[in-house]
Amino acid sequence: MTDKIAVIGFGNIASAIVTPLLDKKLIQPENVFCVVNTEKSLEKIKNNYKHNINVYKSGSKESKIIWDCQYKLLSIKPQQLNYISEAYHIKNKDNLIVSILAGVSINRLAQKFPNHKCVRVVTNIPITIGKGLTGISWGKEITEDQKQFTKKLFENTSKIYEFTEDYLDIFLALTSSGPAIIALIIEALSDGGLSGGLPKIISEELVMEMILGTICLIKEKKLTTSELKNLVTSPGGTTISALRVLEKKSVRSALIESIVSASNRSKEFR
Ligand SMILES: NC(=O)C1=CN([C@@H]2O[C@H](COP(=O)(O)OP(=O)(O)OC[C@H]3O[C@@H](n4cnc5c(N)ncnc54)[C@H](O)[C@@H]3O)[C@@H](O)[C@H]2O)C=CC1
Numbered sequence: 375m376t377d378k379i380a381v382i383g384f385g386n387i388a389s390a391i392v393t394p395l396l397d398k399k400l401i402q403p404e405n406v407f408c409v410v411n412t413e414k415s416l417e418k419i420k421n422n423y424k425h426n427i428n429v430y431k432s433g434s435k436e437s438k439i440i441w442d443c444q445y446k447l448l449s450i451k452p453q454q455l456n457y458i459s460e461a462y463h464i465k466n467k468d469n470l471i472v473s474i475l476a477g478v479s480i481n482r483l484a485q486k487f488p489n490h491k492c493v494r495v496v497t498n499i500p501i502t503i504g505k506g507l508t509g510i511s512w513g514k515e516i517t518e519d520q521k522q523f524t525k526k527l528f529e530n531t532s533k534i535y536e537f538t539e540d541y542l543d544i545f546l547a548l549t550s551s552g553p554a555i556i557a558l559i560i561e562a563l564s565d566g567g568l569s570g571g572l573p574k575i576i577s578e579e580l581v582m583e584m585i586l587g588t589i590c591l592i593k594e595k596k597l598t599t600s601e602l603k604n605l606v607t608s609p610g611g612t613t614i615s616a617l618r619v620l621e622k623k624s625v626r627s628a629l630i631e632s633i634v635s636a637s638n639r640s641k642e643f644r
């Protein structure tokens with residue numbers, strides 16, 4: 375891709391999206407123009423980031439250059455959106471904003487950026503290592519070129535799903551918040567191992583290998599989750615004893631509600 379790309383907000387997820395593209399030379403550092411809102415972030419990117427991208431502080435005169443880039447990745451927090459305004463001189467409708475903001479609707483983006491076409495994307499942090507999941511919802515009048523460009527940003531590092539917008543909140547709850555839920559489960563199970571006397575490092579490794587092995591088995595043998603559960607759970611055995619505790623503590627319900635809650639929170643950012 376030889377187009378200039380503006381990145382508005384270069385935090386955790388923007389870096390996770392852009393860095394693999396730079397690593398694989400799919401985009402060139404001189405074509406990336408990013409803007410951040412603190413001096414600290416600016417210095418960190420200038421001094422420590424491994425690629426020599428262009429970076430500016432928001433509000434500075436030089437940062438206005440981002441509005442001349444045809445493609446923009448909007449990657450600030452939803453709560454920070456009010457502080458961004460489209461530059462007055464943009465009149466060219468060829469401009470595209472790819473927003474990865476949780477919850478913020480295409481409608482709101484279109485109102486905020488009247489001289490841009492807008493795409494709403496949900497992606498997740500495993501995109502850093504090429505194992506991401508990306509949901510895309512197209513705004514009005516997106517051209518084929520703009521679709522191709524958006525897909526190119528994500529297709530090398532994630533599986534892409536095209537959805538109508540109403541699926542994006544639940545997609546985000548499962549796939550974007552999901553990694554934190556899984557990390558919490560790994561941490562908690564490891565603490566269980568710790569309680570049984572295992573060193574933390576071994577306990578954590580065992581949990582992660584067990585989870586990986588379980589997922590591979592389910593996928594390779596095309597098992598249902600119930601079939602897998604039955605393979606492990608003997609009458610009067612250890613596993614049913616463990617599962618009984620989880621049911622008593624309503625862990626299943628807590629997990630369901632955690633996803634519903636994340637999805638509802640996303641909807642609040644409309
Ligand atoms: N972290 C994740 O796994 C995911 C995050 N998202 C969404 O991505 C967005 C960014 O999230 P993170 O990267 O985690 O946040 P972050 O806090 O790491 O990054 C936000 C960045 O925006 C910059 N910023 C804030 N105000 C600005 C302004 N006025 N002008 C320019 N830059 C400004 C900050 O300096 C920071 O670099 C959020 O909207 C979030 O909902 C979506 C899916 C997954």
Ligand SMILES: O=C(O)[C@@H]1CCC=N1
Nearest residue numbers: 475476546550551552
């Ligand atoms: O917690 C958040 O708001 C962001 C959106 C999805 C993952 N992280």
